[in-house]
Amino acid sequence: MKILVTGGFGFIGSALIRKIIRETKYEVLNIDSITNVASPEAIEDCAKSGRYNFARIDICDKDKLLKAFKKFKPDAVMHLAAESHVDRSIKNPYRFIFTNIIGTFNMLEVSTKYINIEKNIKKFKFLHVSTDEVFGSLKKNEKIFTEKNKYFPNSPYSASKASSDHLVRAWNKTYGLPTVTTYCSNNYGPWQNPEKLIPTIISNALKKNTIPIYGKGNNVRDWIYVDDHISGLLLALNEGKVGQNYNIGSNSQISNIELANKICKILDKRLNNKSPHNKLIKFVKDRPGHDFRYAISAKKIKKNLNFSPKFNFNKGLNSTVDWYIENSKWLLSKHKL
Template sequence: MKLLVTGGAGFIGSAVVRLAISRGHHVVNVDALTYAACLDNVASVAESPLYTFEKADIRDRAAMDRILAAHEPDAIMHLAAESHVDRSIDGPGTFIDTNVTGTYTLLEAARSYWVGKGRPAGFRFHHISTDEVYGTLGETGLFTEETPYAPNSPYSASKAASDHLVRAWHETYGLPVVLTNCSNNYGPFHFPEKLIPVVILNALAGRPIPVYGKGENVRDWLFVEDHADALLLVCEKGELGRSYNIGGNNERRNIDLVRTICALLDERRPDGAPHDRLIEFVTDRPGHDLRYAIDATRITEELGWSPSVTVEEGLAKTVDWYLENEDWWRALQARDGVGERLGKAG
């Protein structure tokens, strides 16, 4: 299969690219190389005859038309998006522009390409989204595919809008689509502005480890390589027009997650122990959702997928990766906003 992956130089996208090529798929990586993208993420496959890179913006219709015509993919896996909630609080316009307008532009290019090819039955437009579109949960309950959308941040609202566009293009124009909504990802190559890499890198540097509020917000943590496996499965075998929730079955309070990482670092870098002395509770972000948790029954029952990595295993792998790949993360620390407190606007 030939896959066109948008955002393939990002965190999740690069995991998809690496896994797809390891399984013998041809991959066209389309990425605009904005601040969170890094071609080092795909360096391990860059010389493969199965890999092609196209620097292009999904908002550029002419570029999308050209790339689709040149490469003739069997499926589009759409991961390109602005994704950090704190950045969306400070600058929501970029999120609307990329996540909503960009998805619209890509949908129209995909529709034109699909129609021009004679509407091949095997074509797929796979839209990758987030559980944040569902809003927040109380202490109990899980998000299912039928949970009403109730986004609470500019980021999640922009992703909700893009989800609705994809569904509309399926219902109105017959575009063959599948959708997925995932829980919080973590693992190697995670851009160093997100919680887990921030904890690791601040602890290594002896800097305060910021934790929002009292650290009681709960997330369901999904190892990125498990997620990539699920995405390829849905792209190949998911039912058209259907959405699939992908979760890690690994709920943790933020404070417990942070303390687990500190304990892992205590074992590996005892000179800095105890690292949890660096924890500093900071003013919560505006509109911070209390809890996300995924019910992944549909993808398990219909497609046979389930996560293979527990959060304890995944965190150990992640900490070890950051310790072994200092050149990668040091090169990113000078990028815009990394290491700064974002999302304080009220």
Template sequence: MKLLVTGGAGFIGSAVVRKAIADGHAVVNVDALTYAANPANLDEVAGNDRYAFEQVDIRDRAELDRVFATHEPDAVMHLAAESHVDRSIDGPADFIDTNIVGTYTLLEAARAYHGGGHGRGRDFRFHHISTDEVFGTLGETGLFSETTPYSPNSPYSASKAASDHLVRAWGETYGLPVVLSNCSNNYGPYHFPEKLIPVVILNALAGREIPVYGQGINVRDWLYVEDHAAALLTVVTKGRLGESYNIGGDAEATNIDIVRRICALMDEMNPTGAPHDRLITFVKDRPGHDLRYAIDASKIRAELGWEPSVTLDEGLRRTVAWYLENRPWWQAIQERGHKLERLGLKAAG
């Protein structure tokens, strides 16, 4: 297939691009290259004749129309989004603009392309990639399924919920061939260093305090990013149109457990400064912090035959090793002025 991937220079998007090229697909990467995008994520595919890059903002309809007409993709995989919850608390406008208005603009461009019957467009499909955060929070038991009611609690999750609804509506109202997926927390190589796991690794490496929100009891289902990329390519190629698929890692853990596991790995793999758990500092929780997310991924297993292949222990070990072995990647980000500072406190007053 020829895949148009939005946000393909980001964390999950670049994993999808690398996996798609390795699997023999052609990829058109559409990315505006905002702060969390990094062309270095794609160095291994940049010279491949099946890879093309278009620096285009998904809110720019004229440019999207040009990209569709030029490249005639078989499918869209829509990953472009503002995604950091703490940033959405401090500045929700960017999330509304990119995640809602951008998705609307992309849907309209895709609808025009599909309706015009341009070549491959006759067999076209639109895969929207979303998050389990749209479902809100769980108690100590239960799992999110594809029929769980939406109940977003942050500006980020609300904007993603809105984009999910837009995609469904364009499928029902206009007949756009859509498929959706909602994933649990991703982690792994190339993760932008503002999220929990890279923050822990890099702060431990630098001997800085490792901040943990509240008491660290919030639970997430952790999904290794390369497993997620494989799942997404399975959904876009085999998923039933009009359906949604939950993608999870079967790897629930509290935040404090994740932090302590990483500290133990750092003690083993980078003993300087050990024990690293002495750096753990409990800080004021962020507003509206969901207690627990957990995914029921039985539908994608039963229908499409996908299941996670990387355990949490193995994935964390691979991730710590990657950051230790790829210092120029994250050092370049820090040199561009990115600070490992606390965000998401503006609503606290």
């Protein structure tokens, strides 16, 4: 199988490519524009494989996309490329609207043209990777999101992703493009850019800087180890039913302040500092429209595709903290605070 992956230098995209190259016989074309949060070094070993290909293309450039499709001739697309940081979407929504909506539109248009040209492709599939944030915010004791929940995006980022999801559905229903959409909870693991919460906490702690936590830290997030998410994506690609949506999560809810304290305790054990790292935690002004809680049910993908996460949260978090300690030079080089 030949898979075209967009956003392969991103955190999730690079984990996906590593798994494909190391554990399958698939050939990959990585399409990435290499933004300032890209990490090409995360797949340096994969680049040595004869099954890995790369093209520096912005998904907003439709002509270059079509040329790449015609040359590579993919059997499937895994669309991960997106602007994904809520804070940046509030400060600069334009890039999120342009990349996440227009970029996805281009991917759908090019994919549709491609399968109409390449008549011999029998089982082409377009996997669109979305987020649980499109469903909005949950109250403390409210039932967790299923694939049947209505959309209530509250940030420019989640609104742009919701818009792209609707486009994917429309191209499936109107043009017959074989699509599958997945929604994931918060990912964590190695090689994540420190603009995200867990590496932000670790990098600030290692630098002995203040660890900023929004509000009182009571906001709750549902976490999944990135390797488990990747396994779910490949299941959805290979076995998912066309036109269906699947939540990919591991039922690991924790408040931001509890998470920060948990990471600090792990660092205390690993680094033997005289002063506890949690003394660095400082509550800062909450961001506008901060959703209180996200949590998703993965019952559908577990039942229909036999998905089963391998990492419980404590195991995954300890492994992640250890990785960042061992790779602190990389982490701190990426940390701009």
